[in-house]
Amino acid sequence: MIPRAAGVRMTNMRAVWLLAVVAMCLIGPADATSQTRAPSPSPIASPVADAAERQDETLVASLVAKGVSVNTTQPDGATALHWAVYHDRGPTVDLLLRRGAKVNAANDHGVTALALACEVGNVPMVERLLSAGADPNMATKTGVTPLMTAARAGSLPAVRALLAKRANVNALESSHGQSALMWAVSQRHPEVIATLIENGADVRARTSVRHRTIQTGNRYGDQNSIKGSVGETDLGGFTPLLFAARVGDRESARSLLKAGAPVDEPAANGATALTIAAHSGHGEVATFLLEQGANPNADGAGYAPLHAAVLRGDHALLKALLAKGANPNAKLTKGTSSRYYSKDYAFNDLLVGATPILLAARYGEPEMVRMLAASGADPKATLPDGTDLVMSAISVTRGYGAFRAGDKRERYQGPSDAAVRDEAAEERTTLDIVKIALKLGVDPNNKTKTGDTWLHLAVGQSLDTVIPVLVEHGAKLDAKNERGQTPLAITTLQAVRGYYAMDPAQRAATAALLRKLGAME
Numbered sequence: 001m002i003p004r005a006a007g008v009r010m011t012n013m014r015a016v017w018l019l020a021v022v023a024m025c026l027i028g029p030a031d032a033t034s035q036t037r038a039p040s041p042s043p044i045a046s047p048v049a050d051a052a053e054r055q056d057e058t059l060v061a062s063l064v065a066k067g068v069s070v071n072t073t074q075p076d077g078a079t080a081l082h083w084a085v086y087h088d089r090g091p092t093v094d095l096l097l098r099r100g101a102k103v104n105a106a107n108d109h110g111v112t113a114l115a116l117a118c119e120v121g122n123v124p125m126v127e128r129l130l131s132a133g134a135d136p137n138m139a140t141k142t143g144v145t146p147l148m149t150a151a152r153a154g155s156l157p158a159v160r161a162l163l164a165k166r167a168n169v170n171a172l173e174s175s176h177g178q179s180a181l182m183w184a185v186s187q188r189h190p191e192v193i194a195t196l197i198e199n200g201a202d203v204r205a206r207t208s209v210r211h212r213t214i215q216t217g218n219r220y221g222d223q224n225s226i227k228g229s230v231g232e233t234d235l236g237g238f239t240p241l242l243f244a245a246r247v248g249d250r251e252s253a254r255s256l257l258k259a260g261a262p263v264d265e266p267a268a269n270g271a272t273a274l275t276i277a278a279h280s281g282h283g284e285v286a287t288f289l290l291e292q293g294a295n296p297n298a299d300g301a302g303y304a305p306l307h308a309a310v311l312r313g314d315h316a317l318l319k320a321l322l323a324k325g326a327n328p329n330a331k332l333t334k335g336t337s338s339r340y341y342s343k344d345y346a347f348n349d350l351l352v353g354a355t356p357i358l359l360a361a362r363y364g365e366p367e368m369v370r371m372l373a374a375s376g377a378d379p380k381a382t383l384p385d386g387t388d389l390v391m392s393a394i395s396v397t398r399g400y401g402a403f404r405a406g407d408k409r410e411r412y413q414g415p416s417d418a419a420v421r422d423e424a425a426e427e428r429t430t431l432d433i434v435k436i437a438l439k440l441g442v443d444p445n446n447k448t449k450t451g452d453t454w455l456h457l458a459v460g461q462s463l464d465t466v467i468p469v470l471v472e473h474g475a476k477l478d479a480k481n482e483r484g485q486t487p488l489a490i491t492t493l494q495a496v497r498g499y500y501a502m503d504p505a506q507r508a509a510t511a512a513l514l515r516k517l518g519a520m521e
Contacts (some may be wrong), residue, residue: 028203037190046074048096052083057092060084070101077107085113085125093128103132110140118146118162121155126162136167143174151180151196154189159196169201176236177208185243190251193240201240203261206249209236209268216335216349219342219410231335231349237268245273245289248282253289263294270300278308279345280338283317296326302334303347310368311409312361318356318368328377329355343411354392355381361392364408366432379440386448393433394457394466431466451481459487462506464513477519488519 023370048070051059060080064070073079081101084092093113097103104273106112112136117125126146130136139145147167150158159180163169172179181201198205216231241261253273257263266272271279274294277286286305288298297304306326309317322328335349351359357377360368369389373379382388395408407413413421434454438444444454455475458466471477480486485493491511 003285013273038096045216046072046081049078050084052080052087052089052092052096053078055083055087055089060092061095062246064095064099070096070099071105073105073107076109078106079105079107079113081105081113082107082111082116082426085116085122085129088122088125090124090128093125097128097132103129103134104138106138106140110138112138112146114138114146115140115144115149118150118155118158119153121150121153121158123155123157123161126150126155126158130161130165136162136165137171137179139173143172145171145173145180147171148173148178148180148183151184151189151192152187154184154187154192156189156195159192162198163195163199169196170205172205176210177206179205179240181205181240182207182238182243183188185240185249185252185256188247188249188252190249190255192302193233193252193255196257197255203240203256203259204265205239207236207238209234211235214337215339216337216346217347218350219338219340219344219346219412220406227275233337234268235327237266239265239267241265241273241283242267242271242276242467245277245282245285246280247278248280250285250288253285257292261338263289263292264298266298266300270302272298272300274298274301274305275301275308278312278314278317279303280315281312281345283309283312283314286314286317287320290320290324295331296321296324299330299333301336303336303345306330306356307347307354307359310356311347313363313365313368314366315371318371322371322375328357328375329381331355332359338410341412345409345411348410351383353384357381357487358383358387358389358392361389361433361437362395362408364393364395364426364429364433366429369433369436371442373436379442382446385450386446388446389437389442390434390444390453390454391416391439391446391448391457393430394454394461394463425463427463430463431469434466434469438469438473444470444473445479447479447481451483453479453481453487455487456477456485456490459490459510459514460493460502462510464510467510468517471517477514477517486519488514488521 016059047064047068048060051063070080081093081096081103083097104112112134114126114129130295136146145167147159147162147169170179179201181193181196184196189267210362211232212235213232220478239261241253241256244256264272272294274286274289275298277289304326306318306321307330309321332352332354335346335352338344338346355377357369357372357379358381360372379389447453453475455467455470458470478486488511491507
């Protein structure tokens with residue numbers, strides 16, 4: 001088996017290695033790059049190692065025959081054996097071992113030849129090195145063992161060979177306390193997972209916990225300028241089942257639950273596997289967890305699975321959760337982490353207090369609004385500032401302002417997204433939600449704490465198909481907010497305190513429409 005990076009010049013490998021270590025430290029096994037790496041080049045004489053690096057097997061044999069040491073190291077600790085394994089040179093490996101090559105020699109990062117073989121799942125090489133006395137538990141300086149590397153690579157034969165040599169199935173790497181089982185789960189290797197469990201892998205093991213500051217509010221401006229948009233949380237505390245939920249691997253989840261993994265044991269931030277699966281967009285796994293008895297109302301993370309299903313627009317999961325007794329009036333109690341100008345699915349902390357039906361309206365999901373209302377959701381629920389069902393639907397993603405760059409879920413929309421965006425379709429969706437709310441008896445003259453009505457907000461975004469329907473159902477054209485402004489007065493404003501004025505032509509058209517409907521100056 002030829003290592004996948006065999007053609008890469010080693011001058012680039014040191015940077016790749018450092019980036020890999022940083023990636024693993026930041027994001028964990030599901031996305032981390034390899035912990036093992038090929039050796040780095042030598043600027044000074046290490047004759048046998050240098051010849052092995054150049055894949056000059058004839059020179060290696062000649063030097064060895066002359067009695068040159070096979071264990072001379074390059075500056076980073078790499079030996080000829082490292083290079084021969086890296087380049088998959090079996091005859092050279094055999095020659096070096098016969099001449100006394102140290103099978104457990106490690107480079108400056110603690111990487112052994114065995115680790116390199118496990119990285120690419122080179123089973124014959126793994127078996128050859130183990131037979132020569134390679135230590136299956138010799139870890140890198142970050143605590144990564146050959147078993148972890150083989151498990152992540154998904155090489156079942158290599159995993160079995162290591163376990164046969166008494167590899168520690170529950171060893172933890174030192175950066176986040178992750179195990180071979182966690183890495184196999186994160187890379188969706190079901191056969192490896194089953195083998196590790198059969199050999200005693202701890203399905204209840206947890207990663208270490210770390211405290212972090214996170215951004216939970218507006219993702220299009222200075223986070224520090226917005227009250228409450230910067231929060232703190234505990235990260236980590238993940239079990240193998242939580243990793244399975246995050247990557248959406250139902251078969252792994254099934255194996256873990258069968259082996260005794262608790263279905264509702266939460267991560268450090270309070271999120272259960274069901275919550276994580278729902279938030280990660282893995283509705284099939286979330287439904288499976290529900291069938292296995294997961295609590296549909298677990299909200300330790302500040303939101304319940306039902307909120308997450310609405311956020312991801314997963315209608316099937318919403319239906320499944322409601323059928324299992326999810327509370328349709330559960331309130332969001334925390335915002336969740338998001339990044340600047342990202343496409344992350346996140347709950348803005350300005351939505352704290354929102355019920356699922358309010359979120360469904362905000363995210364432009366009329367069918368979800370209907371489903372929730374039919375299941376007992378209160379259509380007259382409001383946010384603490386008085387924002388109701390229709391006000392949620394008239395979300396500020398049009399015109400000028402903090403959310404203009406995003407869709408209704410505040411996910412950043414780049415130039416290619418904007419080019420295909422259909423604002424007319426979005427307005428039709430808003431109108432649909434307005435009609436649902438009116439049928440459910442929501443008052444069209446409800447006001448926020450600032451005195452703004454449905455009509456003020458609709459006018460602020462020039463929703464000219466919505467405005468006549470509001471007026472037809474009793475919305476007051478002369479309603480004044482706390483600043484004494486009528487809806488007509490809004491058409492003269494620039495972007496001020498929640499109003500996101502259109503261009504002059506749009507504002508003029510909306511003003512003309514209001515006058516036609518009877519608005520007075």
